[in-house]
Amino acid sequence: xxxxxxxxxxxxxxxxxxxxxxxxxxxxxxxxxxxxxxxxxxxxxxxxxxxxxxxxxxxxxxxxxxxxxxxxxxxxxxxxxxxxxxxxxxxxxxxxxxxxxxxxxxxxxxxxxxxxxxxxxxxxxxxxxxxxxxxxxxxxxxxxxxxxxxxxxxxxxxxxxxxxxxxxxxxxxxxxxxxxxxxxxxxxxxxxxxxxxxxxxxxxxxxxxxxxxxxxxxxxxxxxxx
Amino acid sequence: xxxxxxxxxxxxxxxxxxxxxxxxxxxxxxxxxxxxxxxxxxxxxxxxxxxxxxxxxxxxxxxxxxxxxxxxxxxxxxxxxxxxxxxxxxxxxxxxxxxxxxxxxxxxxxxxxxxxxxxxxxxxxxxxxxxxxxxxxxxxxxxxxxxxxxxxxxxxxxxxxxxxxxxxxxxxxxxxxxxxxxxxxxxxxxxxxxxxxxxxxxxxxxxxxxxxxxxxxxxxxxxxxxxx
Numbered sequence: 001x002x003x004x005x006x007x008x009x010x011x012x013x014x015x016x017x018x019x020x021x022x023x024x025x026x027x028x029x030x031x032x033x034x035x036x037x038x039x040x041x042x043x044x045x046x047x048x049x050x051x052x053x054x055x056x057x058x059x060x061x062x063x064x065x066x067x068x069x070x071x072x073x074x075x076x077x078x079x080x081x082x083x084x085x086x087x088x089x090x091x092x093x094x095x096x097x098x099x100x101x102x103x104x105x106x107x108x109x110x111x112x113x114x115x116x117x118x119x120x121x122x123x124x125x126x127x128x129x130x131x132x133x134x135x136x137x138x139x140x141x142x143x144x145x146x147x148x149x150x151x152x153x154x155x156x157x158x159x160x161x162x163x164x165x166x167x168x169x170x171x172x173x174x175x176x177x178x179x180x181x182x183x184x185x186x187x188x189x190x191x192x193x194x195x196x197x198x199x200x201x202x203x204x205x206x207x208x209x210x211x212x213x214x215x216x217x218x219x220x221x222x223x224x225x226x
Numbered sequence: 227x228x229x230x231x232x233x234x235x236x237x238x239x240x241x242x243x244x245x246x247x248x249x250x251x252x253x254x255x256x257x258x259x260x261x262x263x264x265x266x267x268x269x270x271x272x273x274x275x276x277x278x279x280x281x282x283x284x285x286x287x288x289x290x291x292x293x294x295x296x297x298x299x300x301x302x303x304x305x306x307x308x309x310x311x312x313x314x315x316x317x318x319x320x321x322x323x324x325x326x327x328x329x330x331x332x333x334x335x336x337x338x339x340x341x342x343x344x345x346x347x348x349x350x351x352x353x354x355x356x357x358x359x360x361x362x363x364x365x366x367x368x369x370x371x372x373x374x375x376x377x378x379x380x381x382x383x384x385x386x387x388x389x390x391x392x393x394x395x396x397x398x399x400x401x402x403x404x405x406x407x408x409x410x411x412x413x414x415x416x417x418x419x420x421x422x423x424x425x426x427x428x429x430x431x432x433x434x435x436x437x438x439x440x441x442x443x444x445x446x447x448x449x450x451x452x453x454x
Contacts, residue, residue: 002419049301060296081304088287109244151294159291180290186254199250205275206249212285217283 033097048088052081058098060106065175066109067116068164076112076166095189102182102190106172113168136204164214165188170205177202239263245274249281 033054039047059080062072083104091100156179161178163171176182187198210217237259239247244264248255251264268275297303 026453047413051303052301057293058294060300061293064294067352070294073294074303074375077300077440078307082307085304125342154285156292156294174288178285179291179293192377199248199255203249204247206281206284210280213284213287214280217280217287225435 011146013119031097033091034093037088037091037093037097040085041091048085051084055081055098055101059101062102062105062175062180064169065163065179066168067104068160068197069110072116076105076108080108083108096186099167099186099189102176102180104174106190110168110172114116158213158216162209165212166205166208170208173198173202174205174209178206241267241271241274245277248278249272249285252278252282252285 033069036047036051036054036199037150040051045109056077059168060073063076063080064070067073067076080101084101087104095103099140127209140225173187176187182190184198186191188195191198193201239260244260244267247256247260247264251261256264268278
């Protein structure tokens with residue numbers, strides 16, 4: 001296993017503070033992701049690679065859904081993993097690793113959205129633009145049924161278009177709950193909001209999205225499985 | 227991890243309370259009482275049922291949507307980025323002025339942007355004070371790259387378009403805690419320059435190698451109420 005070259009002046013990574021394994025049956029088992037994170041924090045680059053692979057889909061999905069642009073999302077996902085690499089030694093394991101990753105991703109997304117907004121970038125995406133629909137897919141998906149792939153691309157483009165009309169704060173809740181399937185409890189940890197705020201804000205976001213998507217999800221619109 | 231309790235308040239909910247809970251009902255995240263009340267109301271109230279159906283279809287649509295396919299080479303990309311970060315070459319003396327000039331031009335450009343944004347900047351102004359306890363003469367380049375005056379032993383810059391949340395996020399990722407709106411970051415010139423540029427939503431690569439890496443610099447970041 002190759003080791004990470006030093007990033008500090010003295011050539012050493014800071015000592016990791018993640019929890020260690022325990023043989024005590026009364027101690028809950030260590031989250032396997034945490035074990036990988038601990039190894040990565042100790043300088044095991046193979047473990048860090050595994051962590052990136054493990055969270056690649058989740059981090060990228062949140063970034064793409066939040067930013068609405070594939071290139072920006074790819075760049076942001078890389079930025080998140082670099083930030084994670086530097087922050088791992090300080091990660092204490094007080095929350096789930098996934099929650100921590102989602103929190104970093106969410107923070108970076110909101111930051112990037114502000115940055116892009118100041119520069120008026122990405123404000124006029126059109127779901128009927130084939131370029132937008134094609135951003136959802138990936139050449140790696142070509143082995144799938146082409147018809148199903150097309151349906152999914154259209155579906156994703158519709159959803160993406162609706163999401164972009166929500167405020168970033170509403171969007172993050174819909175992404176975390178309805179697309180990433182996080183529990184309310186996890187969302188509270190990711191966002192730092194109170195449970196009541198999560199519920200009411202999520203309700204407003206969903207109601208808003210229902211109105212936006214009504215032409216396609218309404219009784220005469222898109223067929224949606226129950 | 228603390229388990230969250232459901233909010234239970236639902237013996238006789240009003241219609242508005244039920245409307246607010248419709249999506250949580252679809253999620254299965256309501257109390258038994260609320261569930262029973264909503265089901266009874268849905269059987270009688272056409273408008274409420276229409277609202278419920280719209281929410282159900284929307285949430286169903288979201289649940290059917292696949293995750294976008296991530297780049298398959300993310301590991302390699304991240305490795306490449308980390309390697310670039312570590313291997314940022316120190317320019318030779320003859321190249322230094324060129325790099326500093328470039329950095330200064332960018333800073334000037336940003337300064338104009340900052341000035342333009344001050345009038346509409348809402349939340350906070352950020353003052354960054356950098357002290358250079360052992361600054362050698364050659365360290366002046368580094369100071370310039372970090373956005374400070376050449377030759378100064380300490381200087382103050384104002385970064386008006388940085389939001390408080392950005393500072394808190396970076397502080398958290400760096401393992402620092404803000405006390406009374408102030409945090410202290412201590413590190414080499416390169417580390418401090420990276421931190422400053424992160425605060426400015428900029429790319430780290432632009433300053434890498436410009437600041438002499440041997441200097442220890444203490445950076446005090448203070449958030450103060452911004453101008454209207």
